[in-house]
Every structure is written in C-alpha cells, then in structure tokens.
Amino acid sequence: MDFQEHPGRTELSRPLVAADAGIDPHRLVTLCCEHAGNDPLSVSLVIPVEDESRPWSESAASAERLLHNADVLLGAAGIHLEEVIVTDGAGQELDELVRCGGFDALLICAGDEATSSAVLPLAARLARAHGLAVLKDSDPPGHTGWLRRVVGSFTHWPSL
Secondary structure, eight states: OOEESSOOOOOBSSOEEEEOTTSOHHHHHHHHHHTBOSSOOEEEEEEEOSOTTOTTSHHHHHHHHHHHHHHHHHHHTTOEEEEEEEEOSOSSHHHHHHHHSOOSEEEEEOOOTTTOOTHHHHHHHHHHHTTOEEEEOOOOTTOOOHHHHHHHHHTTSOOO
C-alpha cells in the first residue's frame, strides 16, 4: 500500500516533504524525524501558495515564515534542507522535482481542511505516478481526513 496514515517507522534518507504554509514547523520536523534512519536525513520541501504570480500575498508571507522556521528547526535536528519549491501547482516544477529528484517517498504535512492547499493532492498524485510511497502525518485536531479521501481516489485513476 502506497498511502499510509500512521505508518509506524518507515526509514527514509531523502524524502520530499509537501507542507501547507500554515502548519506548525515543529510538526513538519517531527514528521521528518519519525522517518529518519541511521543515515543523515536530507529533505526537499514543497510549500504551496495560492498564486505564485502575486509575490506579496498572505499566502507567500506564510510560506516564507514556514521556510525560515523550518530551516532553523531542521538544522537543529541535524536534517539537511536540500531544495525548496514554493508553488501554486500551475507550472511544471513540481512534476520535474518529483520525477527527477530521486526521493524515497513523499511526506505530506497538511493543514486543516478549510485551509489546506490543492497542491498537496497534486503532489501525492504525481508521487504515485512516479512510484513513490505517499506518507502523511496523523491528522491534526479538527482535521477530518480530506487528504485520505482525495489521495485514495487517485489510486483508481490511470497514470498520466
């Protein structure tokens, strides 16, 4: 099974992490640490924004705050941040990163249902299409599991 809600301990050395801009960066780092093996962990990070063409939006400001805080916390945890993509999902950069990045898996750290980005299910679909496992953290308080429903439905779609 590619999608695991509470996966136990899946050891990774180079995951791609897709995280909503409004999540607590401690949660993102905890998710990474839960999947770290004995080798040093290196992650690449995808942070969705509403509209990439509007650089001074609240969405972009939230992404910048998450990036800054996550970078500090990941470094303190001994996790190397390799690459960061801030995207609205409209371009090809996400597909190229998933396809050519050489990742172990996609880790998803979603916000609550009302604020979570549509880029996360897109990332999950692309990861599945390229043979990556899709793992997510446990649902935060108030989260009804929309990602489980959306990602699960992609397993029945033909590969692109």
